Amino acid sequence: MAPRIGFDNERYLEQQSAAILERVKGFDSKLYLEFGGKLLFDYHASRVLPGFAPNVKMQLLQKLRDQAEVVICIYAGDIEKKKMRADFGITYDTDTLKTIDDLREWNVIVRAVVITRFDEQPAAVAFKNRLERRGVRVYTHRPTRGYPADVDTIVSEAGYGANPAIETERPIVVVTGPGPGSGKLATCLSQLYHEHKRGVRAHYAKFETFPIWNLPLKHEVNVAYEAATAELKDVNLIDHFHLEAYGQQAVNYNRDLEAFPLLRRIVERITGEPSFYKSPTDMGVNRAGFGIVDDAACREASKQEIIRRYYSYACEYAMGLVDKETVQRVEMLMNAQGLSPKDRQVVAHAHEAARLGQEAGKGRDGICCAAALELKDGRIVTGKNSPHMHAAASLVLNAAKLLADIPDNLHLLPPIITTSLAHFKKNVLKRNVMSLDLEETLIALSISATMNPAASAAIEQLKELSGCDVHLTHIPSPGDAAGLRKLGVQLTSDPEFASKLLYLT
Template sequence: MYLEIGGKFLYDQHAARVLPGFDPESKKVIFASLKDQTEILFCVSADDILENRQLSNQEVSYKEYVYRMLRAIEKQTGITPHIVINKIDVVDRFDLILDFEKEFQRKNYRVWERYKIMGYPHNTKSILSEDGFGNDDHIPLTKNLVLVTGAASSSGKMSTCLGQIYNDHEIGIKSGYAKYETFPIWNIPLNHPINLAYEAATADIGDYNMLDPFHKAAYGKDSVNYNRDIEAFEIVMNITKNVVAKTNFMNTYKSPTDMGISSAGFAITDDEACSIASLHEIQRRKGRYQQMIDRGEGKESRTKKCDELEEKCREYINSKKYTLDHQKDL
C-alpha cells in the first residue's frame, strides 16, 4: 500500500503551533516502529529544483534542504529513502535536473524520474496511458507498506502513488492508496482558523481550501478538502474503474475525504486556544513571506493572501467572543 504522508514527516511544527498539545514527533514514532516492513519514497519537484524554492526561514538552498531532510529521515527511522523527481520537462533546463540527480546518486541514493504530463490532472485518458504514467520510471519496491513524503507541498506525492499503482498493475502487482493528512481538517468549518492557517502555510503555491463536492454528493454532508486533491480525484476514480481489481479497498472511496486518515478534528478540546494559535500562525507566515519579499525572492500576493485570511480568522474569533490573550493561561 502507498500511504501518502501529508505535512512534515518527522517533526510537524505547523501542527504543533496551531494545535496546542499536539506532539510534533508523533508520526516519527509510528514510522520508526514500522521500519522492518516499510520503504520510503521522498518526492521533490523539478520546478522547485529549477526555482531553488525557499523552504526555510534561513537562506538555505532547496538542494541543501532536501539533503538535510533525507539525512534526518535516515537517522531517525533507519530507512534510506528513494528520491523521486516529479514534473520533469526534458526541454526545460534538463541539465540542472541531471546535475541534481547525479549529486544525490553520488551520495548513494536511488533516484527516479517522473515526467510532466500535459493536461494533468484532467486529461485522464492521457494520464492512464503509456504516454502518461506509463512513461515514468517504475520504482521497484519489496515492502508491503510504502510511505510517500516529500520536501514540501506540491512535490507530486499523490501523482507518485497513483503512477506506481498504474505501473504495478501493468506487471501484475496489486497495490492501493490512502492518505495520512492532518490539514485541512475535514470535519470543522471551511473558514475555521485552523483551516485558514493551513491556507496561509501554502500561499506560496496557491493552494486553497474548499468544500468537497464529491463528499456532498455521496453523503449529503459538508467536508473540507483542498483544491489539488479534489482536482485529482477524477484520476482516482478512473484508476478504481479501469485499473485496480474490484476487490481493491480503493473502490470504497466516494470522495477525496474518504481517502484520508485523520481524526485530528475529534481531538480538539479547546477551540479557543486553537483559534488564537492559528491567528498567530497566519501572522507568522505573513512575516516570513515579507522577509522573502525583502530579499527579492517573494511575491506580494502571498502577504495579501495572509491579510485576507487574518481578516476571516478574526471574524471567526469575534463571532465566538474569544479573547486574544487566551493562550497566556495555557
C-alpha cells in the same frame, strides 16, 4: 506562564497508526501512502495545535517501520530554482539530503529518491549524480504525457508506463517530498500502474494533516492553513462529494476537490474496478482532529499563527519574493477573524523600544532597529541596535541575563572583544557593517564563557528561549535570522529594511 496544551500526541499516534493499518488491511495488498505537508519538523502543526510534537509523524512511521518504507520525491524545477524551506533556511535539495539522514537515524528505510518532471535540468542532473555517488537509488520521471485530460494516454505505456518502476518491498510505501508540487501523487499513480501491470493489487491513500476534515470550515486551525498556503491560493471548502455520498460535512481544499474526478477516473482505469473512494475526504487517513483536547487553546494559537503569516508574507513581498495579492489574501483572512497585526503582544513593545531609541538619537542611517521577546513567564525583554551589535543580538543577551539573574551593567562580552571583532570585520574582511549579528554574537559569547562565568551562565539559559515570541521592527539580516531560527523562537518582523543601503556586507 506555560502555554495551554491543546493536543494529545499519544491519543493521536494510537488512532492514526490504527487508521493506516486498517486501510492496508482493507485493501489486503500494497498501499502507496502520500504524505502531504512536512514529514519532519512540522512546526506549523506544533504552533496551531499546542502540544503537537513536530516529529510526531516520524514517531508514527517508527511504529510502522517493520511494514513501511519511504520514497522521496523532489521536483526538478525546484532544484533548478533553488527553492527554499523557510523554517530551516535551506534549499529543497538540501532538505532532501537532511530528510534521508533523519529517516536513517530513526531506522526507517529510504527506498529511493524520485526526481519528478525531469528534463535534464543541469542542477537536477548534478543532484542525481551526487545522490547516486553516495549510494542512494535515484529514479527520474519526465512530465506525464496526456496529463491532465487525456486519460487514455496517461494510463498507458506512453504515460505512466514511460516512467521506470520503483522497486519496493514492503506493504506500506510512504511517498513524501519537500513542499507542494513535488510530484508525490503522480509518483503514487505511476507506481499503481506498474504494480497492476505485474498483477499486484496496489492502492492509494493520502495522509495530510491540514485542513482538518472534521473541524468546521471557518475554524481557526483551518483558517491558519489557508494563511500558510496563501502563495498557493489554497482555499478550504466543504467537500461536496462527501456531503452528497454520506450526508456529512467535511472540509477539504480546492486543489483536492478539483482533482478528485480525474483522480478517480485514473485509479479506476488502472485497477479496472469501481473506485473505493466516493470523495477526496475518503482518500485521507487523517486523525489529527481526534487529538485535540482543548479546542479553545488551539483556536487562540491559530489566531496568532494567522498574524505571524501576515508578517511573514509582508516581508517576503518587500524582498520581492511574493506578489501583493498573497499579502492581501492573508490580510483578508486576518480581518475576517477580527484580528490586527497589533494583536501580538511583542509588536507594541518592539515599536516602543524603537521609538525611545530614535528619540535618544541611536541607530544607523537615521533608523533605530529594535526587538522584543516575551519570556515563558510573561516578562518582556527588549533590545536595540548599537554601533557594536544588532538589535536581535542585544535582545538575546538581555534575555539571557534576565533569566540568569545577571546585573544589567555587567558585560557578557567585554568591550575588548567587540572592539577587536569590529576591527577584524572592517579592516581585514573589508565589510561596511561592523556591528555583530546574532550568530556572530553567540560565537563570541561561547568564547567569552571560557573566561567569564557570567557568560557561561547566560549560555545555559539560551535553551529557555525556544518557543518564545519575538518581534523585530525590521527584516532580520541572514545572521540574525539564522541565529533566531536555531534558538527556536517564534519570529515576526515588520516589512522594513534595517538600512538604506541596498547591498550590505
